[in-house]
Amino acid sequence: MDLIYTDDEAARKHLESLLWPDGPICPHCGTVDEATLMKGKTTRAGLYNCRACDKPFTVTVGTIYESSKIPLHKWVYATHLMTASKKGISAAQLHRMLGFGSYRTAWFMAHRIREAMKGSSGAGPLGGEGQVVEADETYFHKVENPSDVRADGKPFRADVARAKGEKPYGGYGPANKRPIVVLCERGGKARTFHVAEANRETIEKILHGNVDTASRLHTDESHLYKRFGGRFAAHESVNHSKDEYARGDVTSNSAEGFFNVFKRGMTGVYQHCGEAYLQRYLIEFEFRHNTRAKLGVNDKERAALAIQGAQGKRLTLRRPANA
Numbered sequence: 001m002d003l004i005y006t007d008d009e010a011a012r013k014h015l016e017s018l019l020w021p022d023g024p025i026c027p028h029c030g031t032v033d034e035a036t037l038m039k040g041k042t043t044r045a046g047l048y049n050c051r052a053c054d055k056p057f058t059v060t061v062g063t064i065y066e067s068s069k070i071p072l073h074k075w076v077y078a079t080h081l082m083t084a085s086k087k088g089i090s091a092a093q094l095h096r097m098l099g100f101g102s103y104r105t106a107w108f109m110a111h112r113i114r115e116a117m118k119g120s121s122g123a124g125p126l127g128g129e130g131q132v133v134e135a136d137e138t139y140f141h142k143v144e145n146p147s148d149v150r151a152d153g154k155p156f157r158a159d160v161a162r163a164k165g166e167k168p169y170g171g172y173g174p175a176n177k178r179p180i181v182v183l184c185e186r187g188g189k190a191r192t193f194h195v196a197e198a199n200r201e202t203i204e205k206i207l208h209g210n211v212d213t214a215s216r217l218h219t220d221e222s223h224l225y226k227r228f229g230g231r232f233a234a235h236e237s238v239n240h241s242k243d244e245y246a247r248g249d250v251t252s253n254s255a256e257g258f259f260n261v262f263k264r265g266m267t268g269v270y271q272h273c274g275e276a277y278l279q280r281y282l283i284e285f286e287f288r289h290n291t292r293a294k295l296g297v298n299d300k301e302r303a304a305l306a307i308q309g310a311q312g313k314r315l316t317l318r319r320p321a322n323a
């Protein structure tokens, strides 16, 4: 096994080479390559002192690894396992393979690494001139926990209906399932949205700003997408209800392919996913899709991208005692 997975010093050097390609960056004043590596018996490994502002720092400051008790090589190994597993890796499996900590520690690490995977489709709108962006929605898993609320904090429609003594009504989709919208560049990147309700208003908000208007928009025949045609270079749809899945180059196959991988992974690997965590899992599948081998990214480069993404990610999860 590569030293970066077993040795802390090697893992730290690996992080430094990925996060500081031009030399140590002082997180206090931003000065690049003007720091002295501190040495001494009581000095923490990898501690630098900035010559510009005279403050100490290490490579983990401001990353998901900051002040973690988990050895760095375990973080690097966990990142490799998560980014190389096509359908993801469960916290139980991760715990076994790391040979370390508790299930809860592995679960915590996995969610931190998902945080580092955020933003893999870039900041700007998807698509562009001459490009196709597919938009599609799906419904995932019933709400498991009766106390779960929708992504917007409101109760699920089925619960509202039941409270009124009415029969749950599906509306735009199954009343107590969780809607997900995906935008998928043909042969490119994907961006996902777990929404409270997939309605025209939500779809409009998502399309606006996330899809370059010079793109051709491909969808199915759903009325959700009907009035947005004029905003894009073209809007073409296939009619699934009439068994039409492709007409010329018009399909929503990339979007459906994304959902297939996601659902297979969620059912086979993760099994349970609370409402609060659904978007995090989506980010993980989105990351692997956006860094897939077909786009010329290998396993090593994919793991490196997840480590580079660890920068500037604030700790938001409560950590277990040994993490």
Ligand SMILES: [Zn+2]
Pocket (backbone or CB within 6 Å): 026, 027, 028, 029, 030, 031, 050, 051, 052, 053, 054, 055
């Ligand atoms: Zn400084």
